[in-house]
Amino acid sequence: MPKDETDIIISLRNLTKRFGDFTAVNDITMDVRRGEIIGLLGPNGAGKTTTMKMISRLLKPTVGEVWIRENGELELLTNRNKDSLLDKIGFLIENPTFYDHMTPKQILTYFATLKGYTRKKIPARIEEVLAMVGLSAWINKKVGTFSKGMKQKLGIVSALIHDPDFLVLDEPQTGLDPKARREIRALLLKLKHSGKTIFLSSHLLYEVSEISDRIAIINLGQIVAYNTMENLEAESKDSRLVIQLETIPSDIEQKKAQLEAIVRPYAGVNNGSNIVEFRYETRTFEIRFDGSIKNQKTILKELTKSDFDVINFSVPRTNSLEDLYINLVSEGAIGKLEDQMQEEVPVAME
Amino acid sequence: MTVTQDGNLQSRFEQHVVGHRKSLVQVGATVKFEFQRNLMNILISVGIAALFYVMNLIIQIVKEGRGVEAPTEAVEYLASYMGMTFGFFILIIAAQYGANIIAYDYDKQTGNLLFPKITKGRLFVGRMIARYLLSVLAVIVYYIALGISVAIKYGELPTSIWTSLGWAAFYMLAVLSLVVFFSSFMKKTSTVIVFSILMVLIVFQLTTTILHITGSEIEPLFILTYYSNIISESLTGIPVDRFVETALSGPGMGPGSVDGPTGMAWITPSISGAAIGLAIYSISLLTAAYVMFRRRQ
Numbered sequence: 111m112p113k114d115e116t117d118i119i120i121s122l123r124n125l126t127k128r129f130g131d132f133t134a135v136n137d138i139t140m141d142v143r144r145g146e147i148i149g150l151l152g153p154n155g156a157g158k159t160t161t162m163k164m165i166s167r168l169l170k171p172t173v174g175e176v177w178i179r180e181n182g183e184l185e186l187l188t189n190r191n192k193d194s195l196l197d198k199i200g201f202l203i204e205n206p207t208f209y210d211h212m213t214p215k216q217i218l219t220y221f222a223t224l225k226g227y228t229r230k231k232i233p234a235r236i237e238e239v240l241a242m243v244g245l246s247a248w249i250n251k252k253v254g255t256f257s258k259g260m261k262q263k264l265g266i267v268s269a270l271i272h273d274p275d276f277l278v279l280d281e282p283q284t285g286l287d288p289k290a291r292r293e294i295r296a297l298l299l300k301l302k303h304s305g306k307t308i309f310l311s312s313h314l315l316y317e318v319s320e321i322s323d324r325i326a327i328i329n330l331g332q333i334v335a336y337n338t339m340e341n342l343e344a345e346s347k348d349s350r351l352v353i354q355l356e357t358i359p360s361d362i363e364q365k366k367a368q369l370e371a372i373v374r375p376y377a378g379v380n381n382g383s384n385i386v387e388f389r390y391e392t393r394t395f396e397i398r399f400d401g402s403i404k405n406q407k408t409i410l411k412e413l414t415k416s417d418f419d420v421i422n423f424s425v426p427r428t429n430s431l432e433d434l435y436i437n438l439v440s441e442g443a444i445g446k447l448e449d450q451m452q453e454e455v456p457v458a459m460e
Numbered sequence: 461m462t463v464t465q466d467g468n469l470q471s472r473f474e475q476h477v478v479g480h481r482k483s484l485v486q487v488g489a490t491v492k493f494e495f496q497r498n499l500m501n502i503l504i505s506v507g508i509a510a511l512f513y514v515m516n517l518i519i520q521i522v523k524e525g526r527g528v529e530a531p532t533e534a535v536e537y538l539a540s541y542m543g544m545t546f547g548f549f550i551l552i553i554a555a556q557y558g559a560n561i562i563a564y565d566y567d568k569q570t571g572n573l574l575f576p577k578i579t580k581g582r583l584f585v586g587r588m589i590a591r592y593l594l595s596v597l598a599v600i601v602y603y604i605a606l607g608i609s610v611a612i613k614y615g616e617l618p619t620s621i622w623t624s625l626g627w628a629a630f631y632m633l634a635v636l637s638l639v640v641f642f643s644s645f646m647k648k649t650s651t652v653i654v655f656s657i658l659m660v661l662i663v664f665q666l667t668t669t670i671l672h673i674t675g676s677e678i679e680p681l682f683i684l685t686y687y688s689n690i691i692s693e694s695l696t697g698i699p700v701d702r703f704v705e706t707a708l709s710g711p712g713m714g715p716g717s718v719d720g721p722t723g724m725a726w727i728t729p730s731i732s733g734a735a736i737g738l739a740i741y742s743i744s745l746l747t748a749a750y751v752m753f754r755r756r757q
Contacts, residue, residue, distance in 0.1 A: 166576045193479055196576055207569040209497060216496050223489035224577045226482060268573055 117144045119276055119307055120165070121184060125174035127160050127331075134160040136331040137174070142276075142309055147302050149318030150311040152328035153439050158311040159204060161328070162280045165309070166201045167192045197225060200274035202282060206265025210254030214240060214264055217253070218271050225272035239267045243297060259290030266297065276307045283317045295321050315435050329439040343431055349401030351409060354394045354422035362388050366395070372416055373397055376408040486578050490586025491593075498557065498594055505553050505598035512549045513605040516541045534614035535695045538621060541606055542692035547685060550632055551660050553598045557591040558639030559652040562753050567648050580754050588640065588746065595636055596629045603628070620695045627691045627734065634684060634738045635660070637745035644752035660685060672723040673708055679726055681737045686729060693728035702727050 118141045125138040135157040142148050152158050163169040165176055167187060176187040178195045187195050208217060215236060222232045240246050243263040253261065266282055282298075283291045291314075298308055298321050312318045318325055325342055327335040335342065359365040369386045377385050378400030385398040399405050413420055495502075520540065524530050531537040562584075565571030574583060603625050611617050638659065642652045664685040671680055679702075680686045693699070703726045729737060 168575055192576070193482055201576060202573075203575070204572045205569055206573050208573065209570055211500070212497060216493070220489055220493040221573075221577055224486050226485065265573065 115141070116182070118142070118184065119144050119179040120309070121177040122161075122165070123175045123177065125161065125164055125176065126172050127157075127164060127169060128172045133331050135164070138328075138333050140326055140333060140336055142307060144275075144307055145302070145305060146323040147298065147308045147310060147321050149322030149325045150309065150328055151313070151315060151318045151325055151435065152311075153313050156313075156328045156439070157331040158313075158328060159280055160331075162201075162203055162278055162309075162311060165278055166196065166199075166203060168203065197272070198274050198276060200269035200272065200277045202265050202269040202277075202279045204280055205284070206261055206268065208253040208261060208264065211252055213250050213252060214245065214267075215249050217264075218268060221268050222271045227272040235271060235273070239270050242270075242300070243267055243293075259286050259293070262286055262290065262294065263297070266294070270301070275305070276309070277301065278309045280311050281313070282310065283312060283314060291317060315432055319431055327435060327438050334438045335434070342434065349399055349406075351397045351399060351406065352389075352392075352394050352424040353397065353413065353418075353420050356419040356421045358393055368416075369395060369397070369418070372412050373399070373409050376405050376412065378402060378405050483582055486582045487586040487589070490578065490583055491590040494587055494590030495594070498591070501556055502594055502597070505556055505594065506601050508549065508552060508556075509598045509601040510605065512545060513541070513602055513609075516545060517609065530613075533696075534610050534616055535618045535620055537613065538606060538610055538618065538624070539692045539695045542624070542695070546602075546628075546691065547688040548661075549602065550599070550628070550635055550688070551657065553595050554632060554635040554639045555653045555656050557595050558636045559643055559656065560649040561587050561591060561640050562643045562749070562756075563646050563649050563652050566756065581750070584750050584753055588636075592633060592636055595632050599625070599628050599632055618695065620697075623694045624691050627694050630735075630738050631688055631691060634687065634741040634745070637742045637749070638684060641745040641749040641752075644749035645756065672706075672725055675721075675723050677703075677724050679703075679729070679733070681729060681733060684741055686726065687734050687738050687741075689726075689728040690731075690734045694731075698728060698731060702730065 120142045122138050122140050125135060126133065127135040138157075138161060140148075150158050150161065160169060164171050164174075165187075167176075167189070170189075177184040178187050178199070179185070180195055180198070185191060185195060218236045218239070219232055222235060223229065227235065236249065237246065240249055243266070245260060245263060245267070248256070248260070253264065256264065262282060262285075266279065269277055269279065279298075283294050286294065295317065298310065302308060302321070310318065310322065319339060322339060324336065324338050326333050355365075366384070366386045366388055370384065374385060377398065379385050379398060387396045387398075388394075389396055397409065399409060410423065413423075520530070520537075531540060565574070603621065607617055607621060610621075639652060639656045642655050642659075643649070646652045646655065664683050667683055668680060668686065671678065690698070703724050705722045706725050708721045708723050728734075
């Protein structure tokens with residue numbers, strides 16, 4: 111890791127967690143930089159909470175390391191130094207549930223003391239953080255009388271109470287109504303603007319995409335995409351032309367290669383990945399291109415000139431970030447489906 | 461030594477000093493928080509202590525009203541309050557403070573917010589200290605009420621009451637440890653309470669009865685409830701013969717009658733036996749509870 115990357119405050123290196131034969135998190139490597147919001151996005155069971163738990167040392171990685179910046183240097187997180195290293199981090203892992211008959215003041219005083227916050231300053235700090243989430247009037251009320259949204263806010267506040275520079279929040283918006291979600295988003299942005307770094311997990315695309323600087327998409331324990339919002343959005347906004355041939359060719363791979371050779375010069379896509387895919391579930395070919403009308407017309411002309419017996423083609427569809435997310439997280443399931451259908455597709459007579 | 465990215469080393473000693481100081485702060489904060497958290501339980505346990513005292517007092521008054529002579533010695537009067545009901549009182553208080561010590565956080569998911577703010581070890585120590593102190597407080601309330609009534613009735617307070625209180629506090633630790641052990645792996649607080657009561661009142665009592673009727677001469681040091689006997693026996697002094705042979709059936713059933721089949725009934729453990737036995741019980745159960753708690757996800 112280059113030494114000049116001093117804005118990296120936490121670095122995950124080949125982080126892997128196995129439970130017996132099951133791999134919950136597989137070889138995650140990523141850096142979190144000072145002052146940004148990183149969204150860890152993935153479906154339920156993708157490995158988000160396990161990753162968070164390894165950062166908080168609630169789970170020991172099977173393989174890999176967590177490095178945390180302390181006094182200007184990145185230090186390897188171990189059981190021996192976790193007390194000092196994790197003190198600078200505020201954690202909210204899984205659903206925040208409180209003792210119903212306790213008050214926010216009692217709970218937050220306890221948490222602040224546990225984290226070594228200066229005792230004399232604790233009352234003022236509690237008032238400050240409760241004001242931040244609009245719970246000042248509830249400081250001495252029993253938590254049992256709180257709504258779910260209020261409890262969620264109190265959960266975030268409990269991670270903030272010792273004024274950490276870095277927050278790790280696991281699904282802070284889950285189960286909340288739209289109004290409460292918006293309030294949490296506003297709060298997280300406010301925290302970011304006050305200089306906090308936030309590592310946030312969620313299965314809700316909108317909640318993450320609205321506030322994150324960078325998004326890591328995790329599926330089946332692996333990071334399948336990690337980029338800035340701008341790059342991910344650019345990547346997701348490709349267009350797809352779907353064509354159907356009269357018969358399904360016996361050698362699909364050969365047909366794909368032929369199609370690729372014909373349309374690639376006009377696709378306007380520069381990266382090296384394949385631009386033609388065969389969808390077994392719909393028995394159609396999908397051609398990825400830049401969405402321009404000119405290229406669309408040229409591709410169709412070239413296809414009609416060729417000996418491909420195209421009987422149907424769709425209006426190009428522009429993808430969204432949501433499509434990209436769905437595609438990425440569905441990959442494992444679709445992969446299995448493709449294997450299954452490949453066995454079922456009858457060999458066509460050409 | 462801790463290795464930094466640049467290869468610098470941090471003294472392990474420095475980490476230990478910081479770590480120990482932090483441990484004390486966190487354990488202290490946990491004790492304080494547990495006192496706040498159990499405020500209602502404190503009132504309930506004091507009420508239970510008062511209730512047990514009043515019930516025993518009523519029994520004494522009724523007995524005396526029916527012509528049964530009151531004990532001539534103050535210590536004997538004290539010992540009459542330390543029968544089976546006192547063992548039950550200790551069990552109820554231990555269940556009240558110990559049953560939810562771990563199980564509740566997993567049942568209600570309240571533990572999610574505690575970690576990694578505090579380690580399981582420090583949380584366990586802090587909670588145990590707080591809950592043990594609160595349990596002993598209930599016992600002290602019972603002894604205070606008892607002491608006052610003895611002082612009024614006999615005009616003196618036997619010094620052996622302090623020894624008895626000491627044994628009661630030690631026995632409370634062992635019973636609390638048993639309940640905490642169940643709490644470390646059971647899911648619900650109510651299950652822990654039911655299981656603890658079944659264990660103490662049924663399993664231990666049945667084992668004692670089985671040993672008795674089989675005529676076994678083995679001192680039942682492995683039975684937790686056996687140690688409660690020293691609480692009352694220490695008031696009057698530990699007898700030299702700590703067991704009696706009793707008849708198992710017939711009109712002469714009971715101590716001193718040896719016609720027909722007999723069994724051995726142990727009265728009390730010795731001082732050293734009780735100290736070692738209760739210490740082993742407490743340490744092994746608390747260690748097992750901590751190990752279970754650490755492994756619990």
